[in-house]
Amino acid sequence: MKNIGEQVETAPVLDDSTVSQFLVQNPDFFIRNALQVEQMRIPHVNRGSVSLLEWQITRQRRHIQQLEEDIGRLMEAAATNEQLFNRLLDLQTDLATAESLQDFLSRLQRWARSLGLSGAHMRLFSDKWLIGAPSDFTHLGLSRTAFEPLRIQRLGQGNHYLGTLNGPELLLLMPQARQVGSVAMTLMGEDGSLGVVIFTSRDSQHYQSGMGTVLLQQMAALLPGLLVRWVARL
DSSP states (O other), X not given: OHHHHHHHHHSOOOOHHHHHHHHHHOTTHHHHTHHHHHHOEEEETTTEEEEHHHHHHHHHHHHHHHHHHHHHHHHHHHHHHHHHHHHHHHHHHXXXXXXXXXXXXXXXXXXXXXXXXXXXXXEEETTTBOOOTTOTTGGGEEOHHHHHHHIIIIITTSSEEXXXXXXXXXXXXXXXXXXXXEEEEEEESTTSOSEEEEEEESOTTTSOXXXXXXXXXXXXXXXXXXXXXXSOBO
16 A cells, blocks of 8 residues: 555646647657547537547638738738838939929928828928028028927937827927828938928828838938938038
């Protein structure tokens, strides 16, 4: 009896880890026990139970379906990125042939409206550009000190913001704009120190947090290099 008791006390506990380890070390288990495997039933939420083979097939189908959905999303993203690239290429070509800064801003405005937006606005940080009097570009100037509270509140540590702005914020950035529901805003330059570009929509739900910012990133890099044709950098 003592020997039996000792055997019971030292018998290994069968838990998930032990069983999994056994199956890994004995890959031919299912071959050697094919009949028992075919007779095994797996609990099922809707059908009570199903065979192990049916459960495995269902699992593989779900996996294949997930892969197909992932591939579909990747293809949609690729198509969207191609459209964005083509639109940016058209914009760059158009802006490069502008005859004046006002023409440049008008072309940017038309491009934004071709996307169904209400407009595009640009402000340049006055400590980075020569836009003071007697320059004709003073209306584009924006005090970094005045902008800083908005930057902290809306952009935080990032370079982009998508969403709504309150009255004082709209007045600071776009004093002439009307019926602004939501905005997509990005800081210009590699370090975001050159200014800000704002695209506006009358729809308050058009721009929302979490939306893609690929287009904004490209705009932030594209515009400063074109602006130097008319506005000198400090």
